Amino acid sequence: MNYESIIARRAAEIKPSGIRKFFDLAATMQDCISLGVGEPDFKTPWMIRDAGIKSLERGKTWYTNNAGLPEVRNAIADYLERRFDLSYDPATEIAVTTGGSEAIDLALRALLNSGEGEEVIIPEPCYVSYAPLCELCGGVPVPMPLHAEDGFRITAEGLRKAITPKTKAIIMAFPGNPTGAVMRAEHLAPVAELLRDTDIMVITDELYAELTYGRQRHVSIAALPGMKEHCIYVNGFSKAYAMTGWRLGYMCAPQEIMRIMVKIHQFGIICAPTTSQYAALVALRDGDDAIEAMRQEYDMRRKLLVNALNKMGLTCFEPEGAFYVFPSIKATGLSSAEFCEQLLYAQKVAVVPGTAFGDSGEGFVRISYSYSIEHLSEALKRISAFLEELKNKSNS
Template sequence: MINPQVTALNKSATLKITALTKKLIAEGKDVVNFAAGEPDFDTPEFIKDQARQALASGLTKYTPSCGIPALREAIAAKLRTENNIPAQAQNVIVTSGAKYAIYVALLTLVQSGDEVIIPSPYWVSYPEMVQLCGAKPKFLKGLKEDDFKITPASLAKAITAKTKVLILNYPNNPTGLTFSRKELEEIYQVVKDRDIFVISDEIYEVLSYDSLEHTSFASLADAAKKTITINGFSKTFSMTGWRLGYLSAPDEVSEQASKIIDHTTSCACSISQNAAFSAFKDQQWPKKVQAIFQERRDIIWKGLKECPELDPIKPQGTFYLFCDISSTGLNASDFATQILEKHLVSCIPADSFGISGFVRMSFATSNQQISKGIERIKVFLTELGK
């Protein structure tokens, strides 16, 4: 008998389409990949050099389960200086990817019968992880006219005696939108006197555009006492395959969460951890990456705005653009399938993000590929109108 909590899980729609896209590319097809969930550029050489040094030095053994002590210190220092989070090394747990950090946080905090509030649209793995923990995801729908953001009133109404966690993700995957400091302070006012933890997924923090300043939820007043901050190296440093993330949590949470690491992964990859040290030494790389993606954001948004059948939402962060395709007469799944089969443009239908009538388009590709993809989309829309 297979565990029913596992059989109830949905396969990741994003990984499914990404796998199909990669298969077509491997077959020699000229696919414009707007489905990618990772940067298109390679891991920077200074990080790879550090990894090679670690290998040459024989740093290939287990590390302490919560991470190399000096790396935990470096992460805590980064959180204090860049994010204004009062973190110490003992609050930081280095994990095998930021995704696993979220799962560890949930396993630590919730049990059967608990509710976890997940704003919608949401990243596909949040509800599945909540269910794996035996808890119940409670979706809080964000409206298009509110930039898909939850409001203090809607949040207060959604909270019950069973609510144990609120998940925030900003800049947001899939919408590309983010919260201002004022909006976060309003959310904090709702949760501060309740027995609720906030898991704040800030993996895209560097990719904030138009001079928008990223505010970490744990930096607000006393929010750090009830906030687990999630971050990592994958998006900024193109290290998705290195599987290295981290969480920062109050002492009571980090102490218990460390037991999960002890009995599951033992530790994050020693080579990845040693390589990550160099990420803190280059202050220009994040700025360079942010500038590249902002330029790409401008190209894809301006191009799609020229299509009357589409209503693209201008991203404030991430490398995703959320596009309303309802005026085409197609549902999101048919839109994504047809444009891939007929014009070799891949994108993700938003049904798996908890909303219909939208697709997510990634601009984690070159300017030339973005322009090519836009032209193909225009041809596809013209054919639809005939």
């Protein structure tokens, strides 16, 4: 069999995730500290796990409605209004998905016409799946570089330059992975003003919405005047509730678009996992305190990393959300890939090169602080020793 001629070129040409490469390498090494994967180290809070267990004990193992259990959609609507001032009709504008990634895939499938050169603006550095999902849907990903001096935020000026007659959508992800950047209301307002009178859709990935630091709460672009009709809102349970393995997310959108996305979801997935939906119901109703406890712990880790890295000479933009830092490694004279490879082999610490998140990530690395203080402290000692070794080599 000539499999090369059989496999779809579009799928074959997609590059594997740069995150997993270093994670897999680290897994082969003894005594290696991996700071590469963005997964909470907390267990799912017991009350949420217990709800899932009880649903199984009661035999609630059937398919649900394609869009999800009505009570879960009602709880999502209540949660979004209570936490983020967002108003969606649970019957027609909300659907439960198999993780936030499926929701983004569904949004792109619903919007893009294959072969017509329709463009999706993707601000980067960004999560690794956006461009590949766009390509699989027959769209054209258009990278829009973000800059540390702008706080890795989208600016209206930068967005205006990226828009063309072919622009169909923009993917916004704040708080951001890998940078931890946050867009407050004052940053979102000029972007919304630019988009409000266009037919450009915003796919707003807000999986880290609960993980912001400081007194200001997260603000969604979908909550700004006149923007709800322009937005496909994506959120989920993986990050805020430490529920990565439960594979549950949700999407909110105008009824006309939601109808199409649910139709695709129906044929591809049928419905999100039933057990996970019953667990999510408790998370939405009773999980605020668990979120806050984890958020405070992340905040301590964030401060530890930012202070230590800056003292080492790795200039670190202060992230205001998510659980990542994105320090510059330009002072070492190494590329992002060289820095990560040499650190891994010299000190057995795995971090992710910034280029895994787009070309504009060159000169940076991503370090996750979804690990314990002890884990991070040991990693920082090893990174410091590695930098000292580099310095000694350059002086010899």
